[in-house]
Amino acid sequence: MNKPALEGGNPVRMTLLSFSPPDIQNDEIESVISVLKSKWITTGKKCAEFQRALSSYTGARHAVVLNSATAGLFLSLKIAGIKEGDEIITTPYTFAASVNVIIHTGAKPVFADIEEDTFSISPEEIIKKITHNTRAIIPVHFAGHPVDIDAICEIAKHHNLTIIEDAAHAIGAEYKGKKIGNGEQKSVFSFHAVKNLTTAEGGAVTTNDDDFAGQLKLYSLHGQTKDAYSKLLVGGWKYDIAVPGYKFNMTDIQAAIGIEQLKRLDENRKKRALIAKQYSDLLKKYNFVKTPEAKKEITHGWHLYPVIIDFSRLKTDRDTFISALGAENISSNVHFIPVHTMSYYRNNFGYKPLDFPRAYNTYLNEISLPIYPQMSRNDIDDVKEAISKLFTFYKK
Ligand SMILES: Cc1ncc(COP(=O)(O)O)c(C=O)c1O
Known part of the structure; x- marks a missing residue:
């Protein structure tokens, strides 16, 4: 089996794919x-x-x-x-x-x-x-x-x-x-x-x-x-x-x-939407993953591509998975750490994480994948390959 780079295998790509670089022309x-x-x-x-x-x-x-x-x-x-x-x-x-x-x-x-x-x-x-x-x-x-x-x-x-x-x-x-x-x-x-x-x-x-x-x-x-x-x-x-x-x-x-x-915003939004579709086409094959959907009455801006993964179905947790993606040279992120869990808001308003259970549980299982118009065909394929590789390796 192709081992994750985090476990001593070879990374999917040799250089780091950024998370969200600006598109400056x-x-x-x-x-x-x-x-x-x-x-x-x-x-x-x-x-x-x-x-x-x-x-x-x-x-x-x-x-x-x-x-x-x-x-x-x-x-x-x-x-x-x-x-x-x-x-x-x-x-x-x-x-x-x-x-x-x-x-x-x-x-x-x-x-x-x-x-x-x-x-x-x-x-x-x-x-x-x-x-x-x-x-x-x-x-x-x-x-x-x-x-x-x-x-x-x-x-x-x-x-x-x-x-x-x-x-x-x-x-x-x-x-x-x-x-x-x-x-x-x-x-x-x-x-x-x-x-x-x-x-x-x-x-x-x-x-x-x-x-x-x-x-x-x-x-x-x-x-x-x-x-x-x-x-x-x-x-x-x-x-x-x-x-x-x-x-x-x-x-x-x-x-x-x-x-x-x-001037390039609409064209770039379409490129983002295409990347989202490619990710979703892959991720929908895994029944422990929830992909972001666009409701019928809206046009999505696709600023982020947030995925929810049921980590109880994998032999890893969210934070290790992010490190494993990083070791494959794929940047990812988490959106968001809920504001009520931040120390200022905890200390001044007495909030507990589960006061807002949907926000907190979403946060625990969320990963945002790179999505930006300058991503090449290869970049998108690398993200997909890295995810498939990690899912295969860590599947319970
Ligand atoms: C949801 C949301 N609101 C507000 C802001 C603040 O934007 P700005 O950095 O332009 O002040 C951000 C920035 O990331 C954001 O994500």
Whole structure:
């Protein structure tokens, strides 16, 4: 039998396959160089152009670019008037940023467990968590699979709650034929280095709400009534500070990358979907594996490919399996370590792992496989071969 490299055998490939490298091409490089030579490198014309492009891509009336999704989530909560004493419902199955921002407003994060099929927040669980202090819901489109927006909107409408969508994984994804971030909700995208569209670091909020968009712009740059670019124009030196704002603006260097990335987004999403299909075609043959599925009414963004493996059927555990894949030179990851198990949240809110059993049990058995548009036919085959090899070797 072909032994795993972890057990002294030869690896499936000789060089490490990265987990999620950015897809940076000449267009991005040339565009950045041209900004660097332009004598204007911070927030200016390129940010405005990127905002217009995002707005036209998503269909939202406004897109406001920022330095991160974290800034976008925080600002959106602040502008929605969230303050101490309020409760915000979100999922524990997310990156900490979705929850930390609630703490920063002084409000209390309240977790609702996830659905077993999409790993996204469950509308039924949200209902159970609503109190007279609940003000908002932050649903997360986990892995790029949109949440059940209609169900969550109905709950929000009934209880007069604000929805701030954490769409960090979901640029390009669709729900019932409409793009995530089409402006009906307040949607927050991340353009962090590993995301489907990257600006190295960055984010954006899309909305149809004119006042909300205006407040986002105002608060994202000190509360100044004029941005730095407008101040440079002849006679433009005068400005006021209307509110004590923050420093969350994007630079033109980042926007230049984003504009080029956006042009390839749909093509790249299709490449991701093809990789997902190839993985699923293989993994479905193993009855101890649960593959990620796209519900009928959605278009998946395939930011991640999360697989659930029943390790009780194998002579190994999840963490050793990840090391074994690594020894085969295949990078993998875990999404996510549930936020309620992190020490800050345990110590301050007294959470136990099984307070949210679906999130915790999903975490224990989850592995995210590499999925990105630059993966070659050979790269995909290597991942499949490594998994088959490990399943054969470790099968009970
Ligand atoms: C679900 C989710 N929300 C928010 C964020 C924060 O994004 P950013 O790094 O752009 O602030 C991330 C980043 O990984 C994320 O995965």
